[in-house]
Amino acid sequence: MHWQGLSRLYSALLLLALAACSAPVIEQPDGTERLTRAILALDPSVDPGEAARAADLSYAHARHLSIAYEITDPPLVHNTKVNMGLKPRGLCWHWAEDMETRLVAANFRTLDIHRAIANADNPFRIDHSTALISARGQPMNRGIVLDPWRNGGRLFWSTVEDDHRYDWQPQQKVLADKYPLTPITD
Template identity: 55%
Template sequence: MTTRRGMILGLGGMALLAGCGGAPAPGGTVSGVAGLERAILGLGPDVDPAEAARAARMAYAVSDQLAREYEITDPPLVHNTKVNLGIKERGLCYHWARDIQTRMTAARYATLQFTGLVANADNPFLLEHSTAVVIPRGGDWRRGIVLDPWRTGGRLHWDHVANDTKYNWKARADVPVRKRGDGPDLTRADT
């Protein structure tokens, strides 16, 4: 009994230390592809309507594809624990952020670009969280739209950066390299 209790407490503790932010806040913008398309189109007058539609469809499709690739069957912090224990290979928030950014960028949009954001990197009391953001080409990430399927266990959560008050976002490029996790450094929006 003591061993079982210790194991449960240990796994619980590891879940808290697993990296990425806490459980998703209720609400948020989850109005589907059409809603995301309208939001992307609303980023500015130079956003091509066909690209807004394609990016919205692709953001949902990539999120679904990554959920299958990462074998997501648990809430985010439980999955993080499995990754950190070596049971699963990928699925931490920065995996999601980088993979979405990479795949969306590879689709070559003329009027949109994708970059990464990080929250809580400077706060030792909060868990760090990473996400991707879509902005008009040459635009300010602060006016972009967060694309974050990690926080909802593989279903795309999106919201305007300004409305996503659960996190204090910073551009990934502005976070010291040692705080960004491992893997390739995707700091430029056009990479």
């Protein structure tokens, strides 16, 4: 057996071992009312209708993406399946990109949508991406993390300040630090 076949065999065995140790995905009760209140608490300028619509969209789109990405396993197992070509999408940056795109399309007047990355400078942890929501004009660190990847398709949300699992940085800053522009010389 050549290296590529052996590598796939080991990946499949690791995937099966991880799946055997994992809990099944459990549906999350609808938390839109709590998320609506948290979005409203970001700033007095937040429109109550927009807060409710943002919360509804966040939960609904996370559910939609969970079905579209064919989520049946915990995140790291699903990541392995995506990387092996067995599942279409579902890496954290897919969730972040698709959540951001849907929320931006809502054209909120009193809310801003951000992208963030954690662990980019930590060689011992994998980068993690997410979408965030804040009051219009407020920095992302005063917003709310919207992370459906973390719980295998069930929307996790928390204020950035209270999310002690990750040190979120603005996506643009992380990418600029990681991939600085090199001047072109003749």
